[in-house]
Amino acid sequence: MRARHLFSLALLLSLAFGASCPFSALSAQAQTVGDAGNVVGPDRIRSTWGKALNPSHQVPANGFKAIYIDRRNPRTIVFQENVDSIAINYAWNDFHNIESPNFAAYWVGRLNYSAPTTKKISVSQGWAKSRIFIDGEMVFDDADETSFVHNFTPGEHVIEVEYINNWHTTEYKVTIEDNAKSWTKAEVAEFFRTNGDRSAHVYYAGIYESGAKGMSLKLSPPQEGKPVILWLSSYAAVDWRIASEDNVLAVVLSSHAPGSTVSGTKVNNLIHLKEWEGTYTPTPDCSCVQGLFHCEGQGDLNAIADDLRKITGLELSGYTVTYKAEALSMQPYDQGTRRQIEEGKAANTAKQKACTSDPNPDFDKLMLRR
Structure with a gap:
């Protein structure tokens, strides 16, 4: 059913974009934010969507031109703007x-390299599909999340991205970054054994996803004049923007979806963790429904703190955890915090015991109850 639906949608868009109506039929009512950008030759825009939605071949000198449409009326541009990244994040019709479920988008931008360069391109998407063109060559056409490498020659390159969403939430992000090594936790522990600073403060930030349209997240660690180690964990891809005047000795970056990045404050050592693990709640949020015990998340902040102590050799100084946000600040992690978390875990254990002692009743046994 899903395959037939997607095929029909692809056919509809193909017919719409391939129709012989002139480009001037595109809506002139679309709102625009940002300058018009620079014009490139028509041979530089190769994708079908680019030829239809960007007939004047405008490509900004920096960042990306983003064009948003409702796929039920694909030749009408609802909104367009210049953005600094290829990303969109919203729910319903916000x-x-x-x-x-009807959202679609097209991005186009320039990439410039002075020497032969290998980059990692990460695609983070939910129930959706997308295509990526570089200099007219299709390098990605899939509905999965993945990362791949691409070799760029010296000079300017044009990247185009087409995106079709198929869910009540829209989450999409394309990240182009250096092809950095992915570390195991054992390798991270060895790094801190040889490069650690006993005066450093360790902070943990865990989140499910960013609440910002561009999937960015501002993080403000305490300013204490001490070296800082940040352990950042997310389920979705997040652009972490760190605001700190302290010496950020290291950032350990962990996410389930590919494409999380770090910017803002200078980071001396950026470590990409190979295995994603983390929590965005101090303890799981559990409930009981007719004998069925269910917990949202597998969070145990105390277990995280113990793990970070083994890896860094330092106690956790502060933390912040939440499901979704656009900005985060830290709160202290101390013995009082540990005690509250243990009490929460004990409460969940008691709740589970009570839940399973009164299970979903059998039809024949229900009327035997007194």
């Missing part, structure tokens, strides 16, 4: 009244 973005220019485009219902999320």
Whole structure:
């Protein structure tokens, strides 16, 4: 059923974009934010969507031109703007009244390299599909999340991205970054054994996803004049923007979806963790429904603190955990915090015992109850 639906949608868009109506039929009512950008030759825009939605071949000198459409009326541009990254994040119809299951978008931008360069391109997407073109060559066409490497020659390159969403939430991000090594926890522990600073403060930040449209997240660690180690964990891809004047000795970056990045404050050592693990709740949020015990998340902040102590050799100084946010600040992690978390775990254990002692009743046994 899903395959037939996607095939029909692809056919509809193909017919719409391939129709012989002139480009001037595109809506002139679309709102625009940002300058018009620079014009490139028509041979530089190769994707079908680019030829239809960007007939004047405008490509900004920096960042990306983003064009948003409702796929039920694909030749009408709902909104367009210049953005600094290829990313979109919203639910239902909270973005220019485009219902999320009908959202589609096109991005185009320039990439410049002075020497032969290998980059890692990460695609983070939910129930959706996308295509990526570099200099007219299709390098990605899939509905999965993945990372791949691409070799760039010296000079300017044009990247185009087409995206079709198929869910009530829209989460999409393309990240182009250096092809950095992924570390195991054992390798991270060895790094801190040989490069650690006993005066450093360790902070943990865990989140499910960013609440910002561009999937960015501002993180403000305490300013204490001490070296800082940040352990950042997310389920979705997040652009962590760190605001700190202290010496950030290291950032350990962990996410389930590919493409999380770090910017803002200078980071002396950026470590990409190979295995994602973390929590965005101090303890799981559990409930009982007719004998079925269910917990949202597998969080245990105390277990995280113990693990970080083994890896860094330092106690956890502070933390912040939440499901979704646009900005985060730390709170202290101390013995009082540990005690509250243990009490929460004990409460969940008692709740589970009570839940399973009164299970979903059998039809024949229900009337035997007194």
